[in-house]
Every structure is written in structure tokens, then in C-alpha cells.
Amino acid sequence: MQPHLGAYVDGELEEALRGDVEEHLQECRPCREAVRDIRLASAVLGKWKNAQPDVSMVETVGRRIREEQRWGEVRPAGRAIRKGDGIGREGTFAVRALALAAAILLVLGAGFMVWQSLGGVGKRPAAETVASLGRAAMTIDKVEDLRDGGLALQGVIGDRLASARPDVDAVVQLEVAGTMMETASDAAQGSDVGKILNMLGKESVAGRLRKDMDALAEAAGAFGTALVTLERVAADEPSSEDGGLIDEAMKLEERGELEAALEKFKVAGQDRLLAIRSLLHEAGLEMKLERAGDAIETLKKALDLTKPDTFNRELVMELKQRAEEAMVLHGKIEVLRGKLVNTENEFEVLSEIGNLQVKAGNLTGAKETCDRIIRQAADPAHVEGRLRVRLLRAWCLREMNRYAPAFDEFESLITDAGEAYPDVAMLAQYERAKTFQLRGRFAEAVDDYTDLSNTPGISPAFYAALEFQVGYIFLHDIGDAGEAAKIFKQLDQGAYRDQPFGRLAAELVSMP
């Protein structure tokens, strides 16, 4: 009888039962009291008045939309993602953390696809390492709301600090947290960094810092610095001198003024942790400017500032390795440039230069190389080659966050390559899907990926990449872990299992 009482009061009881309930109430005092209690509880709730928003939602939402939509208009979707797919659900924290790792791999994986398309040999990025996760976190640039990010991060760190014990996990987490929180002011989205932190908590990297009280003290210091930074971010106040210099440098970098940014980074940083951060940025820029030798020197300086067995040390080591690889690549590029002077095969040489520039992380240079190739007179021998160069150019644009022109070019390439060059058309469609995905247009991305994965005769590697992306969208962006698990399980078998994305799927499947 009891649950009926609530429905009776709410007027939701079936007609047939109402009489029974009323009859029962006549003779049952406890039920009468229950009904009265329910009514009184409703009466108390009813006193709570509706509040008016302090801000005009039309205006604030409109502003955010304009920021997001600068690159294009909303289009009606193709195949619909089922409504009610749990919009906004984000899965457990652990799943989100791993999903972020996957996202990082995907970003790098996109490069993998393009390099392959140009005949280069893709190297599987070591995304599992803590170092590359951290690096990625520092460069995540999708800031929608810095203040939110900062506050979310503050919450995460607060948790960590509250549960801090002088043991391994706390040490690592706090140290990383401190560094990360400083970077919160440079556009790392707080919640994403929080996920990274959680991820770190799940990793066994902590083992090396056992009972290192010194490190804990340092971490606590970093935490303090970071809190100040966050408060500043939250209050929108000017930053400290060093932080300010780094902010300015980052702005310059965003505007493409790499030389000026480099200068700023060079002067920033008396504080050890800030100095490390600044040196890392410096090295990154030097690599972009094809000065890997300088980058290695800069990273050596950074290495001197880091303490053994710390996250920063690992990060610097990883970047140094990349710089060393880049130096080899730059050497090859120089050799090729020498060949350009007197060659019959300018197209091939330039293509190879562009390819190497992408590998070395010099997107601007690669794009310029592509421009140069495209400006040349079309040669019937290079029809497909030119299409691939256009693809690479568009990819570079997208990676430089220039979504609109990149998107248009992927679209044109799908048409231009058409049936004559199906491989190029497929890669262009893949990159278009990736662009949709990056811009939050998930249904369209899923359409493209699904369309491609249904193409007969594609390689297991490509199929695994496509299906993985769909699974990833379901997991991370739609919040349908069940559908994602189905896809990942399918990739965790047969020929797909040995592919990079198959392996990643297997890792995701093995998560609780």
C-alpha cells in the first residue's frame, strides 16, 4: 500500500486503486500520518521560490556559441546518433582518464595516418608514458572556460592534498599537480589535467619516490604557488612577473610570432619550476623553428634544474629524445634542400622535405613546403602526389587549429580524388571526420568513420583506427560506455589485435 500513498498524493494513482487507498486511509492511522507527512514535506518545499538567473543566458550562451562557431555553421546531421544516448554522461573518472590518454594518442595517430599516406614510416607514439601524457596535458589548448578549469582543478588538488600521506602516490601526484596547476594559467583545461592526475594515480610510476619527504615538501610548495596562480586565474588578475612573461610568450606563440615568443620565454623564470616550464616551451619553439640543436641545449639546461626521479625529469628526457630525433631529421632536410638546387625531381624532393618537417614537428615549415609544391605547374606524372600534398597541407592547417580552411580542403579533396584515387579520398574523409570530432560534431564524425570502415578491402590497421575512433566517441563524447565496449571488444581480436589502435582498444577493454 505504502508506495501508492505517494502516487495518491501526487494525483498519479490509477483510477482503479484510488478508491481502495481512500478506503484504507479511513481505517489506517499510520497511513493517514504518512500522507500528512508527505503533504507537509511538499508544503515546506513549496516555500522555496524560483530564482531568476543573474545573467542573461541568451547573451552569455550566445557569446560562447559565437566563439565556438567562428569556423562554420551548424549543419543538419546525417545519420543520427540515437537520442537519449546519455548526453553529458562522462563515465567514471578512471574511464575518463584513460579516454584522455586515448585522445592524445588519437591526435598523434592522425599524424600517423598522414605520414603513411605520403609514404613515410609512421612511428607509434609512446602515449602510454607518463611523460607524453604530461606533455600533452600542457599543450591541450581547448580552453572553453579557463576559470571553470582552474576551479575544477583546485577541487582535484584539494582532494589530493586532503588525502596526502607521506607516501608514494601523494608525492607524485602533488608534484605533478603543482606543475600542472601552474600550467593551468596557460590554457590547459583544468578538468583534463585533473583526469591526467587521476591517471597518474593509477600508474605505478609512483614507485620511485618512496618516502621521499623532501619531494613532498617541494610538492607542497608547488601546490601553494599553483593555488596562487589559480586564484589569480579565477579573479582574472594580472599574473606574477614570471607567469606573466610566460602568458605573454604563449600569446605571441598563438599569433604565430615564434621568434618574439622565444625571446620572452628566454627571459622568464627565476623560480625553478617556472624556469623548467619556460625552458620546455623554449625547446618546443626551437624545434618548430627547425633548431633542434638549440632545443637540445635548452633541454640540457632544463635537465640540470630537475631533480632525479621526478615527473619533470621524465618529461625533459622525453623531449630531449624527440629533439635528438628531430636533429637527425633536420640534417636530412638540409641535405635534401641542397639537392633542390639542381634536380629534375623537385616534386619528389620537396615532398620528402615536407614529410620530414611534419615528423620533426615543424608544421609551419611543412605547410610552406606544401604551398611551394602546389604553386608549381601541374605535371601529369604527379596528379596523385599533388593530391597527397594538398592533404598534408590541410592536415597541417588543422593541427595549427585553422579548422575552417582545413575542413574546406578535406571536402574538396574527397571530391577531387574521387574514384580515380580512392586511397586519397579515403584519407581525406578520415581527416574530415577527425575535424568533425575535434569540433564536437560527433554524429557527422561517426558517419564518416562508419562509412569508411564499411569500404571493402581496407587494411586491418585502417579499419582498427576507424572503429576505434567511433568507440572513442561513444565512450568519451556521448557517454555510452556499453556501445564503446562492444566496439573495443571487437577490435581486441583477430587481425586487429596487432594494430596500434587494436592494442589501445584492448587496454580500454581491460579497464574495470
Added chain:
Amino acid sequence: MLEGVGSETAAGQRTDEGLVKSFSEGRVEAFEELIRRYQVKIVNFIYRAIGDFQRAEELTQETFMRVFRTGTRFDSRYRFSTWIYTIAKNLSSNELRDRSRNPESYNIREADWPGDGSFVAELVSARTLEPHQVLTSREMKASLETAMSSLDPDLRMALVMKEFDHMTYTEIAHVFNSSAGTVKSWLYRAKRHLATRLKESEVL
């Protein structure tokens, strides 16, 4: 609270679903109209779910952003109101989950709560108590805050949908991807729990 699924109501006002269709065809003013229709409902729903008005405003913005980003994929067989409440409910759940460091904080703003006077008189007459036996409005607010924060978040959100947004059991069930029977049982438990806690603090 819900309108028909056709493109216009009898009064000639456009339905939510009609507005979503216009907006997915690129008419921004249709989206603005949806914001105007739902902003107060959603901000209050989230506020009552999480007990933090300022954060509720931010999450309301996020709710509309999600409507905007995915609006073109809205399946017109569903009611828009169910959909937007689903988004708001999910954002609130995430917020509560991520806020584990301070789970007890649940605040009703003074401005949204009546002063003493008629309120107390009403409860006195309802229980035939003497005025001195009834708490002040401020004390009552504190008790309600405690009682609400002690409710399971899903139960609390279902309760808010019923009591403040006047949604039917079936509509609430859609939002929670559950059954009307489950919602019925949830709401009974929620109200009994609330009543018990209010009694403990001598409000009832």
C-alpha cells in the same frame, strides 16, 4: 509543463520541437527562444539539485551549449523538455560526483526563502501547534538544506522534477531512463525521508 508534439499549439505558439527544427535549419532566433523558455526552469532545477546557485548558472549555460552542439541530432519523436532535463540532470550528477571534497554543502539562498510570518502561521494551522513549537523560517531553511543534502542525488533530482517542475512520473522516468514504477517508489521514499528528517529537526 509539456506542450504537444505538433509544430504549433492551439494558441498558435510554436512548440519546443518546432523551435528545435527551425534552429537546426539555422535560425538562431529559435534557439534564443528556447533559452528564454527554459532558462529559469533549468537554472532552478540545477540549483535545487546541487544546492549552489552560482554553479547552477554556469551549468545552465553548459546545458544550453550542449543543446546547441547536438541540437541538430535531436530526435523529434522525443519531447524537447525531456531531453534538456536529461542534459541538466547529467551535468548535475557529474557536478555532485566531482564535488566529493565538500559533499555536505547545500545552500538555499536567503533571497529565495520566505521570511517568517505567513509561512509559520500556515504550518501552525496545518499541525495545530502553538507558534512557539514551530521553528523560525530561517531554522526551517537550515533543516530543509540538511534534509535535501542527505537525499540520494537521483532521488533529490526526481523530487525536484516532480515538486517544482510538475513533471509526470512517466516524464521523470524518461529522463532517468527508468520506469514510472521506479520513479513512483523513489518519490515516495524521497518524501518520507524528507519528512522524517524535517521531523527530526522539529520542523514538522
